[in-house]
Amino acid sequence: MLRILKHDFKSTYKEFLAMFAGLIGLSILMGIVLLIDVKNIFSVMIMVTLFVFYYFAFVAIGIMWIICVIQSFNKKFFTKEGYLTFTTPISIDSLILSKLIVNFIWFLLTVVAYIISFLILFFAATRGQLFREMFDFIIQIVQSCFNYPVVFITSIVKVIIYVVSLMLTLFFTLSILNSGKVRKGRVLLTLLIYGSILSVSSLIISIISIPTVGLAITENSHCAITAGFGWTMPYMGITIPFENSYSMGVVYFNFVYVFLQIGYIVGLYFLSRKLVVSKLELE
């Protein structure tokens, strides 16, 4: 498993490091412009241009992560490289898990790159004056993680579940396209189709999890198990109670919703695996 992880990292790190370097480099450039007094139309134009670039870079990195997830499965599983992948003595489960782990780590590092970029901009925009306050704010967030461990842990669980379900939906979409012998434009088609699969499944899960059992924050900032009826917002997983269930409060961790999402992940994993095993169509 470690060996395949190593090779999966090796085949993706260049793209990600280039993206991170681009984002942070752009932040530094913008920071320098922010530190210079804006006195003329020329410097305003530079700043606006850089902001537009920064906005696109910010969005592009998110999309690039999704494309990298698609490519990591597509190239190694469904193109000519599949001849090497599937004749290497490793189980299919290790191959899939390795890609999920590597892409999840890249997701975390992407978030870290976003945070660093924000900190640079914040430092420049406030000319370092509010840096102490910002540092205190970060400390407060870290402290609250320790003060409210249940909230902290359940929030992490929600993020993991969401990211894993996103990656598996991409893999599932690719597997369907491959078994349907779609060769041209497979990456683009996956990008266009996966959102629909994810939206429909999230909607179904939200409907089934209307009868809610979950964790809500009480008035004295503690969390308590509560039950009732409510609508869980897809992706965010926060349940807003229906009128007759107001007493249960806003549920931030709906056990029914999370349980169904885990079921979706497991189901999708085995469906995709079955498609690979029974309908592998290498180029």
Place this chain on the structure above:
Amino acid sequence: MNQMLDQRPIIEISNLTKKYGKVVALDNLSIQIPRGKIIGLLGPNGSGKTTLIKVLANLLMVYDGTVLVDGKKPGIETKKIISYLPDCNYLSEAWTVRDAIEYFIDFYDDFDVQKAKDLFNKLDIPLDKKIKSLSKGNKEKVHLILVLSRNAELYIFDEPIAGVDPAARDLIFRLILDNYNKSGSILISTHLILEAEKIMDYAFFINRGKVAIFDSVSNIKAKTGKTLDELFREMYRYA
């Protein structure tokens, strides 16, 4: 006991059937392929050669019948002893030759790194060059060297000389004969029988997913009075 095991066929197939929808690619095929021999897998396009190879290499995992390689069903254990060369370039174009060597070192215990480096050196292929920047001929050599640098029990070559010039064909055959693990077996699929005939011990003619002929090359020649190439042209005239 070990001697008995060594006399066991390297490939045992019984009643193998593989269908693609309504198309039957392999039709109730049964065969036992002896160990330590070079076997030519011969047949026209669509006869089932590549399907059979894919089943053996575990690239096709769903089929009817029994397939055993060295006594085991195709899977992780058989992949450890099969060195497979498909009819396409399967290495990542972004890799350097060194990256490809590292992959083989990491995953194949029988990979002889020194042998690989010596062969790359002999054929003047730089290790730090990217696969995508190599010529078509050199790409094929890289694949062949990696596959031959494994001390495998079974080598499977799917059309290794298709699309290369006659001089390169000779080089490929020389490389194969000089470098394969002599206690192992070779299953080589090809259309270019005239060239391949020289190195084969056995010939396995396949037609419409069934075994047409399987015998030693000398027996076939003695029985038919024809070369394999002549026999192939006669058998598959209307195929």
